[in-house]
Each structure stands twice: as C-alpha cells, then as structure tokens.
Amino acid sequence: MRNYLAIMTKELHNLFVSPIAYVLIGVFFALTGYFFYMILVNVIDFTMQQAFQAQQFGTSTPPFDASAAVMRGFFSVLSTLLLFLVPVMTMGVLAEEKKQGTIELLLTSPLTHLQLILGKYTALVVLLLVMLVPTMFNSLLLYFLSEPSPPLATLLVGYLGAFLLGGALLATGLFVSSLTENQIVAAVLTFGVFIILWVIDAAAGTGTTLTSETIRYLSILNHYDDFTKGVLDSQHLFFYLSFIFLGLFLTSVSLDSSNWRQ
Amino acid sequence: MIQVEHLTKRYGSHTAVEDVSFEVRKGEILGFLGPNGAGKTTTMRILSGFFPATEGRAIVAGFDVFKQPLEVKRRLGYLPENPPLYGEMSVNSYLRFVANIKGVDRAQVGSRLEEVKIRCGLAEEGPRLIKQLSKGYKQRVGLAQALIHDPEILILDEPTIGLDPRQIIEVRELIKSLAGTHTVILSTHILPEVSMTCQRVIIINKGKIVAVDTPENLTGQLAGGETIELEIGGSVDNIVALLQEIPGVKSVSVGERKNDHNPVCVETEGAKNVRHLIAQKVIGSGLELYQLRTRSISLEEVFVQLTTEEEAKEEAVEGEGK
Numbered sequence: 001m002r003n004y005l006a007i008m009t010k011e012l013h014n015l016f017v018s019p020i021a022y023v024l025i026g027v028f029f030a031l032t033g034y035f036f037y038m039i040l041v042n043v044i045d046f047t048m049q050q051a052f053q054a055q056q057f058g059t060s061t062p063p064f065d066a067s068a069a070v071m072r073g074f075f076s077v078l079s080t081l082l083l084f085l086v087p088v089m090t091m092g093v094l095a096e097e098k099k100q101g102t103i104e105l106l107l108t109s110p111l112t113h114l115q116l117i118l119g120k121y122t123a124l125v126v127l128l129l130v131m132l133v134p135t136m137f138n139s140l141l142l143y144f145l146s147e148p149s150p151p152l153a154t155l156l157v158g159y160l161g162a163f164l165l166g167g168a169l170l171a172t173g174l175f176v177s178s179l180t181e182n183q184i185v186a187a188v189l190t191f192g193v194f195i196i197l198w199v200i201d202a203a204a205g206t207g208t209t210l211t212s213e214t215i216r217y218l219s220i221l222n223h224y225d226d227f228t229k230g231v232l233d234s235q236h237l238f239f240y241l242s243f244i245f246l247g248l249f250l251t252s253v254s255l256d257s258s259n260w261r262q
Numbered sequence: 263m264i265q266v267e268h269l270t271k272r273y274g275s276h277t278a279v280e281d282v283s284f285e286v287r288k289g290e291i292l293g294f295l296g297p298n299g300a301g302k303t304t305t306m307r308i309l310s311g312f313f314p315a316t317e318g319r320a321i322v323a324g325f326d327v328f329k330q331p332l333e334v335k336r337r338l339g340y341l342p343e344n345p346p347l348y349g350e351m352s353v354n355s356y357l358r359f360v361a362n363i364k365g366v367d368r369a370q371v372g373s374r375l376e377e378v379k380i381r382c383g384l385a386e387e388g389p390r391l392i393k394q395l396s397k398g399y400k401q402r403v404g405l406a407q408a409l410i411h412d413p414e415i416l417i418l419d420e421p422t423i424g425l426d427p428r429q430i431i432e433v434r435e436l437i438k439s440l441a442g443t444h445t446v447i448l449s450t451h452i453l454p455e456v457s458m459t460c461q462r463v464i465i466i467n468k469g470k471i472v473a474v475d476t477p478e479n480l481t482g483q484l485a486g487g488e489t490i491e492l493e494i495g496g497s498v499d500n501i502v503a504l505l506q507e508i509p510g511v512k513s514v515s516v517g518e519r520k521n522d523h524n525p526v527c528v529e530t531e532g533a534k535n536v537r538h539l540i541a542q543k544v545i546g547s548g549l550e551l552y553q554l555r556t557r558s559i560s561l562e563e564v565f566v567q568l569t570t571e572e573e574a575k576e577e578a579v580e581g582e583g584k
Contacts (some may be wrong), residue, residue, distance in 0.1 A: 006362035010348070017350045105346035105407070108310040109363045110335040 003111050007119025008126075011093070015127055020092075024085055028131045031081055032074075036138040039073040067142055067150040068230075074138065075158045075228035079221055082166050083198060087190035089127060090173025091183045093120050094251070098181035113252045121174055121248060128166045132159065154230030161227020164240035168220060169194060171247025178254040194220075263288040263415060263445040264309065269318035271304050271469075278304040280469040282318075286462075289442045293460030293477075294449035295565065301469040302449040303343055306417050309447070310340040323414055336365055339413035343420050345404025349393030353384060353403055356392055357410055364411035374410055382406040383432065397424045405433065416440065418448040422455060434459050453565055465565060488556045490537060492526040495550035501526065504543050510536045523552055 015021045047066050054060060097103040106116055136159065143149050176190040177183075201219035204212035216222060220243070223236040264286040271279040279301040286292045294302045308315045309322060311331040319326065325333040348356055357378065361371045379385050382402045387395065392403060401424055408416055421437065422430045437459050440446055450456060456463050457477040465473040465480075473480060494501065498516055501524075505514045510530050517525035530536055537554060544551045 002368075003363055003365075006359055010351075010359050013355070014348065014350060100346070100348075101342060101344045102346040102348060104307075104312055104340070104342040105360070106363070108312050108335055108338070108340045109360075110332045110365055111363055112332070 003115040004119045004122075007106075007111070007116055008122045011120050011123035012126060015123060020088065021127060024088060024127075025131055028081060028085060029134065032077065032135045032138065035077040036070075036074050036135075039070050039077070040142075043069050043073070065148075065150075067146045067148065068154070070142060070146075071139065071150050071154065071158060072228045075162060075224075078132075078135070078162045079165055079224050082162070082169055083194045084191070085131075086166065086169040086173050087187040087194065089124060090170055090177050090190060091187035092177070093124065093174055094178040094255075095181050095183050095186045099183075107255075113255055117174070117248055117251050117255075121171065124170045124174065125167060128163070128170060132162060132166065151230065157230045157232050158228050160232070161224050161236075164227075164237070164244075165220065165224050168240045168243040168247065171244040171251075172197075175247045175250045175254060178251045197221075263290075263323060264447070265319075265321040266305075266309070267319045267321075269305065269308060269315050269320060271301075271308060272316045278469055279308070279315075282466070282469070282471055284464055284471065284474060286445055286447060288445055290462060291437065291441050291446045291448070291460045293456035293463045294447060294466060295451070295453065295456050295463055296449075296466040297451060300466045302466060303419055304469075305466070306340075306419050306447065306449060307342075310338060310417050311335050312340075336411075337414045339408035339411065339416045341404050341408040341416075341418045341421060343423070345400055345407070347392045347400060347403055347407075350391065352389050352391055353379070353395075353406075354388040356403065357406055360407045361410050366411045374412065378406045378410050381409065381436065398426060398429045401425055401429075401433075405436070414445060416444055416446045416448075418446065420450055421448055422450070422452070430455075488530050490528040490530065490540065490554065490556050492528065492540065492544065492551065493523045493553035494526055494544055495522055495524070495552060496548070498524045498526065498549070500547065501544070501549065504547055505540060508536055508539045508543060511540075 043066050047064060050064060094103070097106065136155075139150075139155050139159075143152060143155060172193060173186075173190045176193060177186040180186050180189070197218065197220040199219075201216045201222055204215035204219075206212075217239075223239045226233050226236055266285070267283050269279055269282045270277065282301070282305060284292075294305070296302050307313055309320055309327060311327050311334055314328050319328075321327070322334045323337040325337075327334050348359075351359070354375065357375050358371060361374060366374050379388060382405050384399070384402055384406055387399060387403075392400065395403065401421070405418075405421060408418065418437070422433050425433060434455065437446060437448065441461070448459070461476065463473070463475060463477050463480060464471055502514045502516060505511055505526075505528060512529045512531045514529075515527045517527065528540060537556070541551060541554055
C-alpha cells in the first residue's frame with residue numbers, strides 16, 4: 001500500500017510539475033466550453049424553428065427533449081476530446097522512465113509490478129478527474145436553468161460513461177507507453193490504436209455474422225452511446241472494466257518481457 | 263554474501279556474459295574491471311534483479327535473485343551507470359520517494375535522509391531541484407539513493423564517472439568507509455581505482471572472467487620476473503656485459519645519460535632475487551651506484567596483458583578451426 005501511494009504521489013508530482021498537464025486541462029476546458037455553447041445554440045435554434053413551423057402550419061410541435069439533446073451532444077464531444085487528449089496524458093508515463101533510466105530504480109526496488117502499474121494508473125485517473133469534474137459546471141447550468149431540466153441521474157450516468165471510457169483509454173495508453181522509450185512514438189501509436197477502436201464498427205458494417213458482431217462489440221464508442229442517453233447497462237460497464245483490466249495486465253506483461261529482452 | 267554460479271546472458275545471438283561464477287564475502291569490496299562492453303553492467307543488472315539471466319544462478323544475501331527478487335531488492339542498493347534521477351524533483355523529495363519505495367521504516371525516513379545527505383556531501387543541497395545540480399552532485403544523489411535504506415549489499419556501476427579529481431577521492435573514501443559493514447561490488451574501467459579501493463578484483467573481458475585475485479597478487483603473479491632500475495655514475499661502457507654475466511638476468515639496456523647519471527634497466531626472469539648481485543657487480547667494478555629499485559608491474563600492464571592474451575588465444579583457436 002505504501003509503495004503504491006509513493007508511486008502515485010511521485011507520478012502526480014511529475015504530471016503536475018510539467019506544463020503538459022496544464023496545457024491539457026486548459027485545452028480541454030476551452031474546447032468543452034466552446035462546444036457546449038455551440039451545441040446549446042444549435043439546439044435552441046432547432047427548437048425555435050420547430051416552434052415557428054408549428055405555429056405557421058398550425059400543427060402541434062413534435063415532442064423534443066431539448067436538454068437531453070444538448071447533453072447527448074456534449075457527451076459525444078467529451079468522448080471525442082478524450083480520444084485526442086489521452087495519448088498526450090499517457091505518452092510519457094513509462095516511456096520517459098525508460099528513456100531517463102529511472103526504470104532501473106523502479107525495477108530494482110522492492111516493488112511489485114502491480115504496485116508500480118496501479119500507482120501510475122491511479123495518478124492518470126486523478127488527472128482525468130481533474131479534467132472531467134469541472135466540466136460538470138456546464139451540465140449543472142443546464143440542470144438548474146433549463147425547463148424541463150434533465151434528470152440528475154442521466155447526467156451522472158453520462159459522466160460515469162465518460163469516466164469509464166477515459167479509464168479504458170488511459171489503460172490502453174499506459175500499455176503502449178510501456179512498449180517504447182520515445183514519448184512521441186507512444187503518443188502516435190496510442191492515437192492510432194484509438195482511431196482503430198473508434199472506427200472499427202464501420203469495418204464490421206451492419207452484418208449479423210458472428211465476426212461483424214464481435215468487431216462491433218470491440219468498438220470502444222459503441223458502448224458509450226447508452227451512457228449518454230442516461231441508460232446504465234451492466235454489459236457496457238463490464239466491457240469498460242474488462243478493457244481497463246486487459247490494458248493493465250498487458251502493461252505488466254510488457255514490463256516483464258522487456259526485462260527479458262533488454 | 264553474493265554467490266554467482268555459471269551466469270550467462272544472451273541477447274538473441276549475442277552473448278553478453280558467458281558462464282561467469284564468483285563469490286563475494288561479507289564486508290568485502292570487490293572490483294569489477296573490464297573494458298567498455300565487457301559485460302560489467304550486464305552482470306550488475308542481473309545481480310540487482312533488473313533483468314534475469316539466460317542461465318545460471320545468483321544468490322544474494324541468502325536469497326535467489328530470480329526466485330525471491332523482492333527479498334534481494336530490500337537488501338540491495340544499486341547505482342546504475344546513469345544515476346536514475348527525476349530532474350523535476352528536489353533532492354529531499356527524491357530521496358524521500360526512494361526511501362518509501364525501498365521500504366525504509368516510516369519513523370526513520372527523516373533521520374536516514376539527513377544521514378545519507380551528510381555522508382554524500384549533500385547537506386546543503388536538500389531543497390534544490392536535481393536538474394539544476396552539476397554532474398558531480400547528481401552522481402552524489404545517485405549514491406545517496408543507493409545508500410538510503412542502509413543495504414547490506416551495494417552494487418555501484420562506475421561510481422566515479424564524471425566526477426572531478428577531488429570528488430573522485432571523496433567517493434573512493436566513502437566507498438572504503440563502507441568496507442566491513444557493507445558488501446560492495448563496484449565496476450570501473452579506471453585501473454588505479456581498483457587498487458585503491460578494492461580488496462579483490464575480477465577482470466572481465468568479452469563476457470568472460472579472465473582473472474580473480476587481490477590487486478597485489480595480480481600484479482605479482484603476472485610479472486614472472488622483475489624490472490630493476492639502476493642509476494649509475496661514471497663510465498658505463500662495460501657494465502652491460504658485466505651485468506649480463508649474472509645468472510637470471512634476461513636483458514640490460516642503458517638509457518640516455520643525465521647529469522652524469524646513467525639510467526640502466528635490467529630485466530630478470532624467474533623468482534630469484536638478484537638485486538644484491540647487481541649491486542656487488544656495479545660497486546665491484548668501481549662505478550657509483552646512486553639508485554637501485556624494482557619497478558612493480560602496474561595493474562594497467564596486467565590488464566592489457568590479460569585482455570590481449572585472451573584475444574591471442576581466441577585467435578589461435580579460431581585459426582585451428584579453419
């Protein structure tokens with residue numbers, strides 16, 4: 001426990017002492033703010049148009065949940081931003097230790113791989129939370145000011161989804177970072193993997209064969225959709241948790257095998 | 263304290279260390295000597311548990327490095343060739359971090375930190391960021407890091423590299439002060455360093471051990487004969503012939519005359535001491551003898567001799583193969 005905390009604290013120190021964390025957080029806030037505003041404006045325009053048309057033609061307005069539409073749009077923006085920013089969060093975490101040779105200190109200390117990897121992963125998750133939690137301000141604005149307001153549960157489920165997605169991406173990024181000692185290579189590779197996981201369902205098409213269903217299952221954003229609608233499905237929960245587990249497990253294997261190779 | 267048996271490490275087809283066996287007793291300082299790329303770092307990395315060997319066994323402090331790595335790592339301090347430092351951390355927070363992951367008793371972290379800083383000459387540098395320190399100070403922090411949990415065993419890979427002469431002396435003194443209470447393995451390619459700090463030397467070349475002994479024995483054993491330097495006044499025209507009459511003298515050479523003194527160099531073979539015979543001959547022939555001393559063969563010469571002998575042998579073997 002103490003080893004784990006020591007690694008986590010050191011990692012947080014490293015993350016927050018470098019400008020990368022602040023640039024990331026700044027860019028993330030600016031973009032989420034901007035997109036939230038844009039989505040809000042679009043949705044308001046759309047409802048106004050609907051209302052206007054309805055008035056003109058004397059029909060009744062079709063039922064449209066404006067606040068839910070805003071939230072869905074916003075959560076999808078969050079997921080896209082995470083795909084772009086997570087590679088930058090994870091790129092240095094193990095690659096830099098290898099490059100600087102500090103991995104020699106870590107691997108010759110009485111630490112287990114579990115303590116080392118979980119320590120680093122937790123620090124990354126803390127950074128993710130530091131990025132995600134303040135954006136709740138936008139959603140809370142909607143919650144308090146819109147009429148009808150979106151149910152709080154929907155908001156929380158959406159955020160849980162974003163958090164789990166981020167967690168799965170971080171675990172993947174951590175693994176890729178363990179494969180190389182070059183940060184840029186790690187970032188580009190991680191991003192490549194994310195793009196594949198993102199668009200993989202397009203490759204599967206709409207077929208109902210086992211292969212295409214399997215491929216569709218692997219698409220990391222498919223499982224996110226239900227969360228943005230406020231639906232909590234244990235199937236998706238399980239998907240993300242096993243994804244995280246797999247990522248961390250592969251990182252451990254990679255540390256082991258790099259021991260053998262070097 | 264350390265027992266290494268038939269250690270071999272291969273990277274693909276390249277063999278970095280081949281069938282290395284040696285032992286280090288408790289409290290001993292052992293020098294690992296070899297040219298760059300001889301396998302020193304590889305051996306040390308295996309002993310410290312950084313990576314496993316391809317074959318063989320290593321017992322450190324009573325635990326098998328491959329089977330109980332955590333037990334070994336608790337008792338071992340390791341300074342890699344490049345000190346593993348985080349530039350963005352202060353010396354204090356870095357050493358505190360290392361103390362935590364090395365499992366220093368929580369209540370003792372503070373006192374260990376102070377002790378190690380004083381020992382490594384870092385008392386004033388505590389709050390400074392590591393990246394702002396000079397190379398020499400970084401090396402000290404690396405050393406402090408290896409000492410922080412007061413390990414029974416220390417493995418130091420080129421501990422004096424990059425230091426200025428005064429710092430080198432300080433580090434050597436520090437290492438010497440560890441003898442008796444700590445078991446130390448240090449590697450170096452600087453030969454005088456070994457004779458100054460180590461009780462025993464392992465000479466390693468191309469992944470194989472070529473010699474294990476005390477620095478004194480190594481220099482004595484290899485010499486076979488002695489080189490005696492004389493300084494003789496007067497005319498030395500006949501001296502060469504006279505000296506060569508002495509049994510056991512292999513060759514005699516006269517150097518350039520300086521201030522009426524002639525340097526003469528006599529090489530002998532066999533273990534027989536012929537110095538008194540030489541002195542008698544010189545004085546008996548009416549010449550003035552100003553100096554007579556044996557020049558001991560330096561570790562440097564031993565080293566070159568051993569590492570080139572090995573190559574010559576190898577070439578011979580290869581030649582036979584063809």
